[in-house]
Amino acid sequence: MDYQKSADYIRSLAGYTPPKVGLILGSGLGALAESISSSIKVSYNELPGFSEPTVSGHDGQLILGTWSGVNIACLQGRSHLYEGHHIQRLTVPIRALKSVGCKVLVLTCAAGSLREEMRPGDLMLVTDHINWPGLSPLIGPNDDGIGPRFLDVSHAYDPTLREFARQTAENVGVILHEGVYIWCLGPNFETPAEIRAFRQIGADAVGMSIVPECLTAVHCGLKVLAISVVTNLAAGLQSDVSHAETLAIGKEAIPKIKLLLDRFMQLLGENLQ
Numbered sequence: 577m578d579y580q581k582s583a584d585y586i587r588s589l590a591g592y593t594p595p596k597v598g599l600i601l602g603s604g605l606g607a608l609a610e611s612i613s614s615s616i617k618v619s620y621n622e623l624p625g626f627s628e629p630t631v632s633g634h635d636g637q638l639i640l641g642t643w644s645g646v647n648i649a650c651l652q653g654r655s656h657l658y659e660g661h662h663i664q665r666l667t668v669p670i671r672a673l674k675s676v677g678c679k680v681l682v683l684t685c686a687a688g689s690l691r692e693e694m695r696p697g698d699l700m701l702v703t704d705h706i707n708w709p710g711l712s713p714l715i716g717p718n719d720d721g722i723g724p725r726f727l728d729v730s731h732a733y734d735p736t737l738r739e740f741a742r743q744t745a746e747n748v749g750v751i752l753h754e755g756v757y758i759w760c761l762g763p764n765f766e767t768p769a770e771i772r773a774f775r776q777i778g779a780d781a782v783g784m785s786i787v788p789e790c791l792t793a794v795h796c797g798l799k800v801l802a803i804s805v806v807t808n809l810a811a812g813l814q815s816d817v818s819h820a821e822t823l824a825i826g827k828e829a830i831p832k833i834k835l836l837l838d839r840f841m842q843l844l845g846e847n848l849q
């Protein structure tokens with residue numbers, strides 16, 4: 577299996593220490609990796625089964641090191657289903673992170689806001705998701721050694737980690753909205769009619785990532801936390817939407833999300849065995 581080959585490769589790296597936390601950096605958030613100390617960097621093209629991101633704002637390297645004293649494995653850039661990969665391929669990096677020792681997966685992503693009061697530059701803690709394409713990375717034969725065939729996702733975004741994030745936000749004085757993320761396939765942004773419909777079915781933010789990663793992670797026993805950086809109001813709520821804006825606002829939000837993650841990682845370090 578590719579994820580095992582990648583995990584073996586990662587374990588063989590000089591200076592490797594097992595990571596406890598996996599972190600995936602979304603669009604425009606790659607520079608957060610500067611918070612990682614004493615890092616080892618590996619390009620995705622050295623890791624079997626990993627796909628080189630084709631989207632600007634996604635770097636395509638794995639970074640091992642420490643953040644607030646916690647050993648982490650950071651994926652600087654992700655692959656999206658709209659890039660044309662088979663959905664099962666998106667499981668490889670997540671399962672590799674689990675195989676090398678991670679217990680927790682922190683997902684970050686850019687998202688459009690469906691709520692007027694949740695503004696560009698704000699952060700949203702994902703409490704739950706809607707899988708709009710209805711696609712799962714878990715289709716196909718199930719490996720019972722990894723996780724169950726029929727997965728309970730009633731608590732996909734771990735309640736304890738969410739509580740840590742809330743406490744952290746309060747401690748460092750960052751406003752952390754909470755809401756439901758709706759996954760759209762992309763790569764086109766949504767129509768205003770879609771956004772109006774999504775509001776009716778309970779979505780607060782819209783994006784093109786995290787859901788396949790979250791499902792894979794829960795399946796293999798990783799606890800998941802997800803934070804969206806609001807980069808725009810969704811289609812129809814502002815004049816138009818662009819990837820350039822996603823990257824620019826994502827970059828501007830880096831100091832805020834860094835402040836939150838600095839303290840969050842510390843809290844995780846104190847609470848993870």
Ligand code: HPA
Pocket residue numbers: 686687688689760765766782783784807808809810811817822
């Ligand atoms: N829609 C989908 N994905 C996004 C958006 C959006 O408005 N903003 C950032 N990622």
